Amino acid sequence: MKTTVRIQHEPFDLAAEVAALTRGRGDAGAVVTFTGICRGEENGTPIAALTLEHYPGMAEEEIESHVAEAASRWPLLGATVIHRVGRIAPGEDIMMVVTVSAHRAAAFEAAEFLMDYLKTRAPFWKQVEKADGKIWVEAKTQDDVAAGRWTASSGKRHAAE
Amino acid sequence: MKTTVRIQHEPFDLAAEVAALTRGRGDAGAVVTFTGICRGEENGTPIAALTLEHYPGMAEEEIESHVAEAASRWPLLGATVIHRVGRIAPGEDIMMVVTVSAHRAAAFEAAEFLMDYLKTRAPFWKQVEKADGKIWVEAKTQDDVAAGRWTASSGKRHAAE
């Protein structure tokens, strides 16, 4: 299985990352992507930008181990996680996940599993710049609830695959 | 909300479709895409190509009404469904769904809802070409089970959003 994990300041190219995982192989039937975008407001107030900080080393290692866990739970053919850091303006991409499998259920579930992890446990912190200063984004309880759904049993939420 | 439904012979450009839904807006925070790809084998036998047939008129109307239903169930900012018909070689894209929302849960759930519909109820039929002839693909019971999960209640599968 082909996996890529990158943390970078530069923008990424979703189509190129999808192509890198699927090109030239005949077994891929389903590709799911998630892209997180910097919104222009937070709680109703316009924001000028986000600044993303991470724990270098730990962030890469942890994401890689979660990609490996996803690959052990679902029959994945490939997975890519790219997370930007630094200053990001509204409308710009923040991060992306791509999962590839023969069938759609595995690709969807693995992408959601990785996103729930990235939202709650990956060592990244967001600061928003507003007109009246910079504030660190507070963690959301609902993200912890979402992440918790993977620990109860085998990670399969549905009867159907 | 911006929605696009197209049935076409030509390949599509995933990145261009994502850009068409997200460009220039500050409220989009989450984009989920699904791409279905023609695999090179079916049940262990190599295939030369797929041929997709649809019910013109009904297919477009039905997909549009399911996109509208998705928009009534989840706070979507945009959705695109493109389904190819005609002869499609292994490795080529068959269809794609893009959903855009402020947050990830809505984008993921709406994309899965649309995929479950497209797999079970949308009037498309796949024929595979193998060395020994052409065979119509049989419907999978597991797809019906997956589609059934949206009818029980409100379409929300998780406690978390």
Place this chain on the structure above:
Amino acid sequence: MSHTLKLRYFAWVRERIGKPEEDIEVPAGIATVGELMTWLSKRGEEYAYAFENPKVIRAAIDRAHVKPHMPIGAAKEIAFFPPMTGG
């Protein structure tokens, strides 16, 4: 009370019958989609083959999925096809 109805066939139903569509006069006494299938299956070998296992055949009246017990009513177009395999 007969009316003209367009029938459309897709996938292997189309292949077995040998045409994608045709216009018919709905005969007296045929009230439901299921009855129409039974009547069609007696029109010849190709129809008998297409409808040999009516339980697997799906139908749509005027582009909406229907069950076999659905009355034909004032339908303009009825389609018959195998279970869908899109996506």
Place this chain on the structure above:
Amino acid sequence: MSHTLKLRYFAWVRERIGKPEEDIEVPAGIATVGELMTWLSKRGEEYAYAFENPKVIRAAIDRAHVKPHMPIGAAKEIAFFPPMTGG
């Protein structure tokens, strides 16, 4: 039995303490991550501010998330940071 430990701070923990990292000698009697937080909070105003609500502070030993009761053991690097907000 003291050993040198690298401490790393992120996000508002880093801002409040005023530096991203430092090396310290682990004092005698400090066995767990929670005890280390308490000890750090007494090193000055900036530390007291950073650790004023220790329940919200997350910690990692050698790049793995740990709870406050975890022994420091032979850790080389301990990090303190707020709840994560990536993705």
